[in-house]
Amino acid sequence: MQAFLAPVSELMGKIGEVEGKYRGKDHVNHLKTVSEGVQALGWVCVEPTPAPFVKETIGSSEFWSNKILKDYKGKDEGHINWVKGFNGFLKALVPYIQANHTTGLAWNTLGGRTVAAAAPVVQSAGGAQKAFEDLIEEFINPFVQHSDKIGGDVAAQAKLFKEAVVKSAQLIGTASKTKKPSEDAMQAFLAPVSELMGKIGEVEGKYRGKDHVNHLKTVSEGVQALGWVCVEPTPAPFVKETIGSSEFWSNKILSAYKGKDETHVSWVQAFNGFLKALPPYIVSYHTTGLTWSK
Template sequence: MSVYGFQDILSGPFAQYLQLSAKIGGDVAQQAEFVNKAFNAQLAFIQLASTSSQPTQTQLPNLLKPTSDQISAIQEFREKHRTSPFFNHLSAISESVPALGWVCVSPTPGPHVKEMNDAGQFYTNRVLKDWKEKDATHVEWARSWVQTLSELQQYIKQHHTTGLVWAGKTAPPSGPAAPPPPPPPVLPPVGDMSLNADGSDDGRSALFAQINRGEDITKGLKRVTAEMQTHKNPGLRTGPAPFKAPTASPVAPGAKPVETAKAPVFNRDGKKWLIEYQKNNRDLVVDGAEMNNVVYVFKCENSTINVKGKINSIFLDSCKKCAVVFDTVVSSIEFVNCQSVQMQVLGHVPTISIDKTDGCQMYLSEKSKNVEIISSKSSEMNVLLPKGTAGDFTEHPIPEQFKTTVNGNGGLSTICVESLG
C-alpha cells in the first residue's frame, strides 16, 4: 500500500508537473529531469523499506545516496543559472525539494514536508504574480508542484505517520537497491490551460495578485481518479518493477472518464477495515474491531455503516449519500471529497475533520459536546446537539463565510459572518 500510494503521486500531480515543465522548456525542463530522477530514487528507497528491516545508521547514507545526489544536482543547477529568465521557477524547486528528506525525520515527518513547501512558496508566488497575465501554463506549473508536495504530506500522514516504516524482515543491502531509472520520454504538450475568456479563472483571478495565497494555489488541479490509482485498482499493477511511475492514459479534451463498475469490498486487512464500492447497502456492520483499528470507507453510495465498540479512527473518502453510526472513536472521524454524508456518535469522539465535502450532518451525543470540528473547503455543514431526553436535536450550521480586516498592529483579524445570499 505504501509503494502504490507513492506511485499515485508520481502518476498524478507530479506527472502534470513534468508535462508542464516540458511545455515551458529551457532551464525548467532540464531541472525537471533531475527532479524526476530524485522522485524515482525515493520510490526505490520506499520499495526497499517495504521489504527490508531498518538499516543501521552507517548503512542509511549509502541507501539514500541516489536521492541526495539528485537533490544536490537540482540545487547546483539553480546556482549555475542565476541569470536564467526562469530563475524563480528554478528557485521554487531548489528551496522545496529537500522535502524528500522526510525519510530521515521522526517522529513527525509530515510537518517537515510542509516546512519545505512553505520555503518554496516565496518563489512560487513570484511565478504566479509574474506570469498570470502572460502565460497560464506557468500558473498551472506552480500549482502542480505545490500539489505534489501537499499530497506527499498527506501520503506520509496515511502511511508513515511517525516515520518511515521498515516493514520487512530481511537485512537491507549495503548499497542502493537499484539505480534510479532514466527519465521518461518527453510527454506531448498538455491541452490549453489558458484562463477563461473573461480572464476570471472561475471568478478567482483577483486572488493571484496577492502574494500570500498559501495552499489555495492548488485549487485548480485535477485530482487523479480511482481508476488511475494503483492501490485502488489492482489491474494497473502490471509487473514487479517498482521504479516505473505509471502515467495516466490520455483523455480527449472535454471528455469525461468512463466509470467502470467495481466489485464491492468489505474485509479486514490487519488493523484496517476496508469498505469500498458499496451501493445501496444499509446493513454494513463492523463488529469485533479493536481500539487500534481503522475503518476506511471509499467510494460508497447510498449505504450505512454501523461501527460497534471503541475504534481508533474512521475515514470516509469520496462517498456519496452515506451514513455512519459509531460508538466511540479514540482519534478522529474524517470526511474527504464526500457529498451528502451523515454521522452519529453514540459515545465519544474528540475530533471531526471535514475537507472538500458538500453536505455533512453531524449528530452528537452528550459525551461529545467538547468535540473539535476542523473544516476546510466545505459547505452545508450542520451540527446537531441533543436536546433533552426525548431524542430531539438542535441544529447549528457551521460558518462558511468570513470577513478579514487589517488591524492596527499590521496583522489580520478574521471573524465569521452570516451569508446574505
C-alpha cells in the same frame, strides 16, 4: 532513533508554530529568519551530505535576515547584533559538520559495528509505494510536461526532480520489505536521492539568467521535502515547513504570469500540488518516520 530525535523535532515544530500564528508586522522577518534557520538542525538525519544541506537552509534564512539589516542598519544596533548572532551560529555549523560529521551524524561503534536504530512503528504500510507512485502520476508527470514547454534549465531541473521522486518511491518499496539498516548502511540507502537533491540545487546555483530564476528557486527549495525519509518522529510537519520556503518563490511566478501564460500557472499548480499532497500521504503511511519491515 524515534525517541532520540523527538526532543529536537518537537521543538523545531513549535518554533514554526510561533511564526505561523504571528499576526503582527514589526517582527515577522525575525520569526521567519528563525523558522527557516532552525531547519538546519535537521542535518543530524541527513546523509551523506549534511553540510550542503545546512548551506541550503542558510540561504532561506538569510533572505529574511537581510530585510532586518536593511530596516535597522544605522537605527538600532540591537537588531543588527541579533542577526549577526543567529547568522553566525548557522554559518559556524558548516565547518563544524565538515570536521566532525562529514557524511552524517557520527555514531559510536561497538566491536567495529555501528549500533542500529530502532524501527519506527506505523499501523499500516500496505500500498505505500503504490500510493506514492500515484502522486507521481497525478502531479509530477504533468509538472515535467509543463517544464518541457518552458524548456532550458527549468526542463533539465524538472527531469532531475522526477528522477529523485521515482528513486524515493523505490526507496519506500525497499524499506517496506527490509529491516531498518545500521547507520552506515543507511548512508548508501539514501545516497541516490541525496545526490539528486544536490544536483537540483546546483542547477539553480549555476543559473545566470533572469527569466526563470523563480522557477529554479521554487524547485530547489521544494526538493528539500524529500528529506522526510530520514526525519523522525515528525516527517509530515517537516514537509510542511519546506512548503512555505518553496511557495515564496512560486507565488512570484503566479504574480508574473497569471492571466498571461497559463503554462507557468499550471506548472506551479502541479509542483505545489505534489508538495501539499505529501503530508497527508506521510501521515497515512509513515506517521512517525519511513516505514520498515519488522
